[in-house]
Amino acid sequence: MAFARLAILPTYKVVSDTIEREILAGRLNAGDILPTETELADQFGVTRHTVREGIRILEQSGLVRREAGRRLYVAEPHYGDLAPRLSRAMVMQRVTFRELWEVSMDLEPSAAAHAAGRIDADRLAQLRANVEATEEAIAAGASIIPLDVAFHILVAEAAGNRALLLAREPVTQLFYPALERLFRHPKTSAVGPRRLVEAHRRIVEALADGDAAVAREWMRKHMVDFRRGYDTAGLDLDQALDPTAAPPAAPPPRR
Amino acid sequence: MAFARLAILPTYKVVSDTIEREILAGRLNAGDILPTETELADQFGVTRHTVREGIRILEQSGLVRREAGRRLYVAEPHYGDLAPRLSRAMVMQRVTFRELWEVSMDLEPSAAAHAAGRIDADRLAQLRANVEATEEAIAAGASIIPLDVAFHILVAEAAGNRALLLAREPVTQLFYPALERLFRHPKTSAVGPRRLVEAHRRIVEALADGDAAVAREWMRKHMVDFRRGYDTAGLDLDQALDPTAAPPAAPPPRR
DNA sequence: ATTGTTCGTTTGTTGGACAATTGAAATATC
């Protein structure tokens, strides 16, 4: 006969697993303050240092959070916490623009279609404001990329599907550098922004009308335009993305 | 004048960021062995303990790995490392079956369509074997769920799109418990498996023919069936998923 | 050829210590 491998875990891992289990079982709820490091060390019967290593793991997985120097509390892991890590994984796997685009080609039009039936007045107003701001930015010659990214996030949020939101976020984060290069390129910088804002406008109109089919179709066209621009700019669809291009920097944590 | 907030980070975070930057910049490649903790502590001019906390962070994000008790080496973060955390985030956000299904309704048919043009003989054989095994399992009255999950992963892999693979994995992981309940339910257990295996068979045929449209359409039908089964079983589409249902357990780490 | 032994290296864990920061209570100021 054969024995199964023993599951021997280092103490710090046992610590993090134990706390994690309490959170997932609902005995610790979001917002709850955890005991201090010293108390945890006493309760578990280990050193404070070991507890700290366990905390680092929980922090990284988003289950607990700490505003530097202050007490630890239970948090709900949020999309934004995980998306950067996914993006990084894709960069390291040398994912190509084509792969990202194919996924977006599924998710973005679908998000628009779902949004058509679910959007509320508030978000519709935000979208209209976004389109306005985009046109102003074009007139002023400013960068429209943050506005474009914001537009797509708004649409995805309006779709009322958190799984969709989570699936598309790491992908679109990686588009950022590609977009930058695209709108700086002479061949696409002239006509590109105008086509972009027109598509955005049509999508917003369709959402206002509650017309899912039209919203989907214009989003599709919009995505096709994006890819065509990439082609026109002479960029290689099948090349790995530029890993050096930094993702949008997070604001420094409050301390 | 006013100064911007200083980005003061704890030392352990600086340590992990520094090593992370070296990896992302390609100066440290997958497989490379990192210096020992003591050496790192000396080089950075901090305590070994601080280094260890930094390492916990890197380990958690999948950038470095250690087989317990042994030296640290650089690793490529893999889908499987991140998907469980995404799934957990969705559970905690009380994501509904409907949300998951909507996303799968986009990604699965699309995966099938892409796979039609890209699948190789080897994977096609694997898919055929999977369908065979599924039929045997039905005849034997065994659970077909692991086989179903494997089928969809095979199709997604055949699509040759890693971004797609990454996007769909956390979603389908959450389907697992739903599938379990579905196939145990008296109303769906009779006809469900037969329809499932027929759809799988049609999809494989379409992939063999390189017919993207047919592959997409059968996958779509297959997904619609899934949802209908959920309805028929009297389960609520808009209820949060069961958080207690454990994801497939990972094998204990080698030690 | 397998099993034991030894040894240097590296990780895992512990203990105690202290500076820096925080939150809140206590005090002073207007």
Next chain:
DNA sequence: GATATTTCAATTGTCCAACAAACGAACAAT
């Protein structure tokens, strides 16, 4: 009486020193 200011205990972040446990490799013993 309300608002600053100061004080102070609590807590985190970091350091130093030490040792047990596990590993890899080399070598001896059966």
